[in-house]
Amino acid sequence: MSNNTNMMFELDDILEISTPETASSGMSMISNKSNPFFAGMVYSKPLEIPKLDDATEGPQTPTTYQKNLCINATSEVDPHLSDDDDDEPDTSEEQKKLCLCATSIPMETQEAGLIQKKAAVNFPSHTHQITDDYTVSHEIIGVGESGKVMACYSKRDETKYALKVLRDSPKARREVELHYLASNHENIVKIIDIYENTFDGLKCLLLVCEFLEGGDLLTRFENAGSVPYTEKQIGEIISQIGNAVEYLHDMNIAHRDIKLENILCSSIDPETCVYKLGDFGFAKRPERNHLMESPCCTPFYVAPEVLGREKYDKSCDMWSLGVAIYILLCGYPPFYSMKGLAFSPGMKTRITTGLYAFPSPEWDVVSESTKDEIRHLLKTDPATRTTIHELMRSSLVTGEESIAIRRGSPYSNSDSDSAVEFNMDSGESTPENDTPRSWSRSITPEDDVPELPSKAGPAIINFKKLEALMLKTGGGSVRQFSKPSAMKPPRLHSIQEEVGRALDMMRLGNEDCFIKSPKISENPLLQRRLSLKTSSPESFKN
Numbered sequence: 001m002s003n004n005t006n007m008m009f010e011l012d013d014i015l016e017i018s019t020p021e022t023a024s025s026g027m028s029m030i031s032n033k034s035n036p037f038f039a040g041m042v043y044s045k046p047l048e049i050p051k052l053d054d055a056t057e058g059p060q061t062p063t064t065y066q067k068n069l070c071i072n073a074t075s076e077v078d079p080h081l082s083d084d085d086d087d088e089p090d091t092s093e094e095q096k097k098l099c100l101c102a103t104s105i106p107m108e109t110q111e112a113g114l115i116q117k118k119a120a121v122n123f124p125s126h127t128h129q130i131t132d133d134y135t136v137s138h139e140i141i142g143v144g145e146s147g148k149v150m151a152c153y154s155k156r157d158e159t160k161y162a163l164k165v166l167r168d169s170p171k172a173r174r175e176v177e178l179h180y181l182a183s184n185h186e187n188i189v190k191i192i193d194i195y196e197n198t199f200d201g202l203k204c205l206l207l208v209c210e211f212l213e214g215g216d217l218l219t220r221f222e223n224a225g226s227v228p229y230t231e232k233q234i235g236e237i238i239s240q241i242g243n244a245v246e247y248l249h250d251m252n253i254a255h256r257d258i259k260l261e262n263i264l265c266s267s268i269d270p271e272t273c274v275y276k277l278g279d280f281g282f283a284k285r286p287e288r289n290h291l292m293e294s295p296c297c298t299p300f301y302v303a304p305e306v307l308g309r310e311k312y313d314k315s316c317d318m319w320s321l322g323v324a325i326y327i328l329l330c331g332y333p334p335f336y337s338m339k340g341l342a343f344s345p346g347m348k349t350r351i352t353t354g355l356y357a358f359p360s361p362e363w364d365v366v367s368e369s370t371k372d373e374i375r376h377l378l379k380t381d382p383a384t385r386t387t388i389h390e391l392m393r394s395s396l397v398t399g400e401e402s403i404a405i406r407r408g409s410p411y412s413n414s415d416s417d418s419a420v421e422f423n424m425d426s427g428e429s430t431p432e433n434d435t436p437r438s439w440s441r442s443i444t445p446e447d448d449v450p451e452l453p454s455k456a457g458p459a460i461i462n463f464k465k466l467e468a469l470m471l472k473t474g475g476g477s478v479r480q481f482s483k484p485s486a487m488k489p490p491r492l493h494s495i496q497e498e499v500g501r502a503l504d505m506m507r508l509g510n511e512d513c514f515i516k517s518p519k520i521s522e523n524p525l526l527q528r529r530l531s532l533k534t535s536s537p538e539s540f541k542n
């Protein structure tokens, strides 16, 4: 890796954490700053390793390389956990996969029973300076949590690309690896080049991606006045993004950060626009460690709850798609803080209990089958939430009339649990197997809502029970639902954080938990307690 300490790469410009204000500004230019590092460096030598885009030509199926990279991940997963739960697994194929995986582990490792904590990170990268090949401009094309996304131009043909700079870390490597694995799908932002450069002693990963000139879907929706899209328009968007999600889920990758800001548009013309999923910062696929703990047969002994996490990760994507569809259909999110907070106990309660509404008038024009689809996507129990394969067959995506026959569906047959729906006219709960109706009531203000049991419950909550519970706990009462009637553009952009936090909650089986030793902890409370302990009389110490 080359060290570039004498160059003036304005890292802070790029790695700076965004603020909602800068984030909402969308595309902008910093034209008054000149940066000698970015300016006019001449392309000097051919690339040392093949261009990534060479490898990404071809049919939209995982390449052999990608499959090989994924095979270790897929092989650790219980075959019964595939999304097609009903399909009888081909045992011989599954066994072959398991063996393939086991044999790919070096023999010494197998014998020693070594645990490899992290899957190897695989992506081809350039170690020479990015400025050999690209002119990096100060044009900001987007701002996210991990910094600014800048424009850069190929020195070969002046083509414009998007450049994302990440501080090198295991998390950043996982982002790049998983994005790279998926990058040849037509509905996933394509990676063109990856560089590993060092600036001022800071190791960075530089991701050069295709530039999507239509920008992100949230900004685009907002710039058009947050006018609700038609079901047909949404069907088109979801069929494309769903395609990407299906591809990812089939490769055992969960994206875990699907939101409108991460859906990018190839053009501003809706007729020709191709929608692409970007930002793999939270993407995840199962690691090999379970398998590595004991060679070959371990997958048969892995507890279901461990394997289950992978399924939760995927179902988190489905929940996010439900939120995205909801927002595009009405212009406001299903769960939000009415006090303008990014998050609140009330909002958390509504998410965990699946408490949201389809208020008039926006939802009056939306078909029952689409509302039904949203209900299935926003189900609180991840195990019963719609899978991507089901969504792709839904009438919303296919455009055909809905035949809502779903195993265990509380909306299409009567064999489900006892969820009930609130009847706005009578104030009564109606049996769920009646024709589903839109809610027009909810709880307000949110913080009046008592904390309900957090275990996954039915998607629709029994208002009678809730009201009784609230009275018992001294909480508020069920009142007229106050929807954010005019979700003006700035307001919509400000929900970014709310949706982000909600999504955070949905990422079950989140990152590995690291418990610091008290010896190295800098926790002030612990420090105080420790100093108290050392300064207290002997009798207090034991």
Ligand SMILES: Nc1ncnc2c1ncn2[C@@H]1O[C@H](COP(=O)(O)OP(=O)(O)OP(=O)(O)O)[C@@H](O)[C@H]1O
Binding pocket: 141, 142, 143, 144, 145, 146, 147, 149, 162, 164, 189, 209, 210, 211, 212, 213, 215, 216, 261, 262, 264, 278, 279, 281
């Ligand atoms: N290839 C691209 N073409 C056009 N715009 C892009 C591209 N990549 C990113 N952007 C813009 O930059 C924004 C931030 O990008 P990205 O989501 O990758 O960054 P992030 O820091 O990971 O964001 P997040 O806050 O979602 O974690 C996007 O919402 C989009 O507006």
